[in-house]
Amino acid sequence: MITRPQHWLRGMVALAAIVLVAASISAIGTSAAQKAAPAAAKSAAPAAAKSAAPAAPDHYQTAVNAAYAKFKSLQEGKNADYIPALAKVDPNIYGVALVTVAGKVYTTGDITSEVSIQSISKVFTMAKVIEEQGPMAIESNMGVDATGQAFNSIVAVEQYKGAEMNAMVNPGAITATSMVSGADRAEIWKKIIDTYSDFAGRPLSVNQEVFKSEAETNQRNQAIAMLMYAYGHIKAEPLRACDIYTEQCAVSVNAKDLAVMAATLANGGVNPVTGKQCMTTTNVPKVLAVMATAGLYDDSGKWLYTTGLPGKSGVGGGILAVSPGKFGIAVISPPLDAAGNSVKAQKTIAEISNALGGNPFAPKPAAKAASK
Numbered sequence: 001m002i003t004r005p006q007h008w009l010r011g012m013v014a015l016a017a018i019v020l021v022a023a024s025i026s027a028i029g030t031s032a033a034q035k036a037a038p039a040a041a042k043s044a045a046p047a048a049a050k051s052a053a054p055a056a057p058d059h060y061q062t063a064v065n066a067a068y069a070k071f072k073s074l075q076e077g078k079n080a081d082y083i084p085a086l087a088k089v090d091p092n093i094y095g096v097a098l099v100t101v102a103g104k105v106y107t108t109g110d111i112t113s114e115v116s117i118q119s120i121s122k123v124f125t126m127a128k129v130i131e132e133q134g135p136m137a138i139e140s141n142m143g144v145d146a147t148g149q150a151f152n153s154i155v156a157v158e159q160y161k162g163a164e165m166n167a168m169v170n171p172g173a174i175t176a177t178s179m180v181s182g183a184d185r186a187e188i189w190k191k192i193i194d195t196y197s198d199f200a201g202r203p204l205s206v207n208q209e210v211f212k213s214e215a216e217t218n219q220r221n222q223a224i225a226m227l228m229y230a231y232g233h234i235k236a237e238p239l240r241a242c243d244i245y246t247e248q249c250a251v252s253v254n255a256k257d258l259a260v261m262a263a264t265l266a267n268g269g270v271n272p273v274t275g276k277q278c279m280t281t282t283n284v285p286k287v288l289a290v291m292a293t294a295g296l297y298d299d300s301g302k303w304l305y306t307t308g309l310p311g312k313s314g315v316g317g318g319i320l321a322v323s324p325g326k327f328g329i330a331v332i333s334p335p336l337d338a339a340g341n342s343v344k345a346q347k348t349i350a351e352i353s354n355a356l357g358g359n360p361f362a363p364k365p366a367a368k369a370a371s372k
């Protein structure tokens, strides 16, 4: 009798123990799972990102890197030397930058070195004049047609008395500078440098050595300014306009600055990095049209044929190009071809843009209607 209750008791104790252990195990399990849950959620995200990252590298960066590697050792062209300071610039500077309309920045190579903006400045002075006076002011005062001549051609001025001109070559550009309003030189200059800085998204400044060097040797541009004055396109102070133009050409920029400036045009006039509206959206196509027509001077047709992109070059070795609604792209490499355009910059931009489908003249056929 003793043993039975003992057995019964032992059995109950054993059962109770099993139930308790089981309950506590399941309790531990539950609380462990509950405690582990957030940690697991936290660690799940990086684990997933880790497995996705190597499989899908950013194809924009890939295109930028590939073009850089392809043209890095290309040795063609020669620094501009008609402006003495430009002949001394390191010909090996080679910087590449692409900025999307979403403000994503891709760079490679030498992107801290700066060169003078030179003729690329013409784009943004034209933009300022259009903002102040409307697109008709540009069209009626200097025209919007290609000259087919070099950027500093005097024959091109003479042929139509300065009328069949555009703001991307010197006679039209100096005229555009003369059209920026202001009580005095300082006020006009401030408007110009502020405009460029807004487009670049940082305060830009002048390379004084380049400014001085060109100011001492720019008699040809002074002659052009005087002719545009003689034919009534520049209304007053032609030599002051030429001097301000010379200073605007000496503004110092790196490849990223130029790419942000281009991306601002690609983004309808809003700087995609700073968010600042730099020009009226509806005025942007006017600027892009003249860039497409004459941005690479007498080689503009060849450039458009290769890339479809409105672009602008400068004898400092920079070129920027705009893929409207997509991205801005810029390359700096000082050696130039015979037309005054950077050899490497042209090749690099074409390579990258074409790899990324940047050509606005490359429509895809519409889906075929169902056959009858």
Ligand code: GLN
Pocket: 117, 118, 119, 120, 151, 152, 170, 214, 221, 246, 249, 313, 314, 315, 316, 340
């Ligand atoms: N400042 C230079 C000039 O007027 C600009 C020319 C250029 O970049 N093509 O000669």
